[in-house]
Amino acid sequence: MVVKFQVFKKSSPNSKVTIYLTKREYVDHSSHVDKVEGVVLFDPNFVQDRNVYVQMGLIFRFGREDEESMGYNFVKTLYLDTTQLYPPLKEVKTSEIQRNLINRLGNFAFAFNLEFPKLASPSYTMMRGYEDEGPLINMEYEVMGFVGVNEQDMDKWSVANLTVRRLMECPARFFDRPAPDGSITKTFLTCSGTVTIQASLNSSVYFPDEEINVKVCLKNHASREVKRLKVKVVQLSEVPMFSTNQVRDKTLMKADDLIGLAPGACTNREFVMVARVPARTATGKIFLQGKLRKDAEDQLAPSTVTHPTVSKDDIFGIYVQYAVRVKAALGPLFGDAVLDIPFTLAARPE
CATH class of the missing domain: 2.60.40.640 (Immunoglobulin-like)
Structure with missing residues (x-):
């Protein structure tokens, strides 16, 4: 019997970093939230002596985009649960899908597991009226793989990111x-x-x-x-x-x-x-x-x-x-x- 696995893929603008996720929807069971499992593939010639990281970002918009002015925007972004994948600092417990991906992608594919924060809410968004343009208030998450000297050294051309959804389950x-x-x-x-x-x-x-x-x-x-x-x-x-x-x-x-x-x-x-x-x-x-x-x-x-x-x-x-x-x-x-x-x-x- 052949078992097919669905994965989601996104590459950075310079195509040097690619992130793979086993799914993009994760259930909040109130007592815990499903873990984010995936794999990051990178070009070693581009990385050289730098590091490869994976990170979860929490993005909260709390105002109209068209009302932003004087350099002020209505967005708060928290970067949390950052893990260094390369050079590896610790062994990662992998699932069957992750092992299959690594075997297919080669030596420069590394697995990761990320945790959603307990204090954050599920993915919500405010309904727009027909006169509104752009998001009003929303809460979303994204998973990013990137190359840098440290966690703060994030060049947008080498960032591969995928938006994920946190769904609320009724106990x-x-x-x-x-x-x-x-x-x-x-x-x-x-x-x-x-x-x-x-x-x-x-x-x-x-x-x-x-x-x-x-x-x-x-x-x-x-x-x-x-x-x-x-x-x-x-x-x-x-x-x-x-x-x-x-x-x-x-x-x-x-x-x-x-x-x-x-x-x-x-x-x-x-x-x-x-x-x-x-x-x-x-x-x-x-x-x-x-x-x-x-x-x-x-x-x-x-x-x-x-x-x-x-x-x-x-x-x-x-x-x-x-x-x-x-x-x-x-x-x-x-x-x-x-x-x-x-x-x-x-x-x-x-």
């Missing part, structure tokens, strides 16, 4: 969690009495485009009529490295029920919602899963699940969560009662 234990529910009782300054919202979902984990069944019980003990009941699926996002407790919420889908609930009355309602990528507007602002190809289909960014030892506030990158938001509105002069029921959005297997 299996999340699927065993009970369906979430919640309640809130709200008092108002401009009228007497309270409004109580009780709501529940039918599952704790959903996939994109999967139906979310929402049950709502609304009790109006206020002196004013509850005019409408609103239910939304919202994406909640933060960038902990820049701000603390500043959460952006963007609506993915909404339902508006003009109930006209009189004082002393109660009602039960059921809604079917879906977490899906909304239609592209003038400005996007929804976080999506990072893509390796521009023509790939847009997918919602899955919920971020951090490593057990990592605090959300320490994350370098983007933190994404989801919730069903239930709002009872008494009118503009009296205020609203708002209840959020969080759930986990899992990436659909590809």
Whole structure:
């Protein structure tokens, strides 16, 4: 039986260094991230008495490219997990694919293994509106092989780099969690009495485009009529490295029920919602899963699940969560009662 292995290849502009990866998508299991395995091939006549390195780069864009001015750009790049391949400093444990590549490529092919940082987020990118040009906010990784006297001596003509994607996996234990529910009782300054919202979902984990069944019980003990009941699926996002407790919420889908609930009355309602990528507007602002190809289909960014030892506030990158938001509105002069029921959005297997 003949077994075929797929590898990804990229050469430097001067064709003196070539990097090979066994895959370009790596799963973040929250407890650990798959290792990056590959091989670097180089021309010894070009290297001479210099060294050959392999390095992982973490690139975070946090602003519009067309707004950059006066030499300032909205990109932070961290170079991490650098390994010297030649002259070799240590023995590398190789996989079968790496050994097959080395046997085929010759004596100047060296294997490497790299680790993703625990404190960094998965590959996320912000959806662009039809008026936007270039990336707005995104998080991506690349693996680079290069020649230099030291780690800082990186000549762009001898750098072979491949973009890779870090995908978030929903832990299996999340699927065993009970369906979430919640309640809130709200008092108002401009009228007497309270409004109580009780709501529940039918599952704790959903996939994109999967139906979310929402049950709502609304009790109006206020002196004013509850005019409408609103239910939304919202994406909640933060960038902990820049701000603390500043959460952006963007609506993915909404339902508006003009109930006209009189004082002393109660009602039960059921809604079917879906977490899906909304239609592209003038400005996007929804976080999506990072893509390796521009023509790939847009997918919602899955919920971020951090490593057990990592605090959300320490994350370098983007933190994404989801919730069903239930709002009872008494009118503009009296205020609203708002209840959020969080759930986990899992990436659909590809």
